[in-house]
Amino acid sequence: EPEVTQTPSHQVTQMGQEVILRCVPISNHLYFYWYRQILGQKVEFLVSFYNNEISEKSEIFDDQFSVERPDGSNFTLKIRSTKLEDSAMYFCATTGPPSRETQYFGPGTRLLVL
């Protein structure tokens, strides 16, 4: 069964550093999402992306965040200058035919900002 994959599985970084989280969607999927889950809290929507554009973003997704699909396969989330409060699990999700609603999640990247 096709799966969403994410790399790295874990990342430790110093505050102020840039990180790039990568996602490889299921091959025929066209709608992409990033969510985050701070330890012990709800899964929170960050951004949705379709046709090389952001469709919707949350209040969390401020100017330090960006997304792109640089090579037609990977879907990336960049955090420009990490803060302590960015420490969380980051999940990529994708949807595609036959249902645009059903989102398939990757295993996540655990980000720790020191």
Place this chain on the structure above:
Amino acid sequence: GENVEQHPSTLSVQEGDSAVIKCTYSDSASNYFPWYKQELGKGPQLIIDIRSNVGEKKDQRIAVTLNKTAKHFSLHITETQPEDSAVYFCAASGGTSYGKLTFGQGTILTVHP
């Protein structure tokens, strides 16, 4: 925006018993309600979903019910097994934010052998 509340936060049952998890949502325009199971160290996995034109859906030991009028939906797991132990999340989408999932707080289900 949409707000989803989930109860209980923890649920402990004996193997073979049933488990019920309930969620309420605030946006009457929401029309898609998935349930996810999350095991330790893994991403959420879709286990069942329901759309607003359906009141109930069943898949083997798992069923979901939806009451649009009351804006609540529930997950029912029958004949629970230890491998059902995990965190379960409800979510809602549709309406003004198509595609964006709003999650509940999660329920830690423990099934004792």
